[in-house]
Amino acid sequence: MFLLTLIAFLICFSAPTTGSQPAQPAKDIPEPPVVTPAPAQVQPTPPPSDAVVLFDGTSMDAWQHADGKPAQWTPDGKKDGAMTCKPGSGSILSKQKFGDIQLHVEFATPAKVEGEGQGRGNSGVYIQNRYEVQVLDSYQNKTYPNGQCGAVYLQHVPLANACRKPGEWQTYDIVFRAPRFKADGSLEKPGSLTVFHNGVLIQDHVEIKEPTGGGDKGTGDGPIHLQDHGNTVKYRNIWVRPLGSK
Secondary structure, eight states: OHHHHHHHHHHHHHSOOOSOOOOOOOOSSOOOOBOOOOOOOSSOOOOOTTOEEEEOSSOOTTEEETTSOBOOOEEOTTTTSEEEOOTTSOOEEEEEEESSEEEEEEEEOOSSOOSOGGGSSOEEEEETTTEEEEEOOOTTOOOOGGGSTTOBTTTBOOSOBOOOOTTSOEEEEEEEEOOEEOTTSOEEEOOEEEEEETTEEEEEEEEOOSOGGGOOOOOSOEEEEEOOOSSOOEEEEEEEEEOOOO
8 A cells, every 4th residue: 555655646747847948048049041131211101091100200109108107118209100118117118008909019129239148139029018028139140039029929930030230220010919818818819929020931821829928818808018138238219009809
């Protein structure tokens, strides 16, 4: 009887556990090929007529910090029509929340190269304050592939490295389909992301596995979140087209 009990105990505690494990940097996988995109546009592309404009260079009224205080990032008026992350002030969130969307964002990592890897031009675009498309200066800057520019952070490596040079304007065009949940809050259907970086397809309807970093696990609409990661990344021409349920 003692022997049988001991065997049962060992089986129980040596069996592999189930459930999702936290996503980790993947260093031993192939890097995506480098693709040279079309030259950067000096002036931003005007939004379509039905877009919700979140930033046009003139006002930060559509944005706030997580605590509800006014956004402290710095707009530069008519110079570039841009706002610059103010390191240490915290990430900013759109006041408006969204479900399924088409999102356009233009960004520029610092022209003066400082640091390397994840310390170089780091920021991020979070959809619904949950799912991050990484912003990073990945132009001739090696890091783990599932954390480079265009990665769905720690979940999906981009199909290509389509980065422009530091300081040049770049674009993300993102189609997001939100996860569907049952009445009890359990997942019915995973969400997905399609991402074009500088006109190059880098994420092709990839399935969202979990919120980035184990963060907000809410089931409703959420804001667009631009990350303060300590680098003076610029953003401009941010607009959203809400999409009907598919």
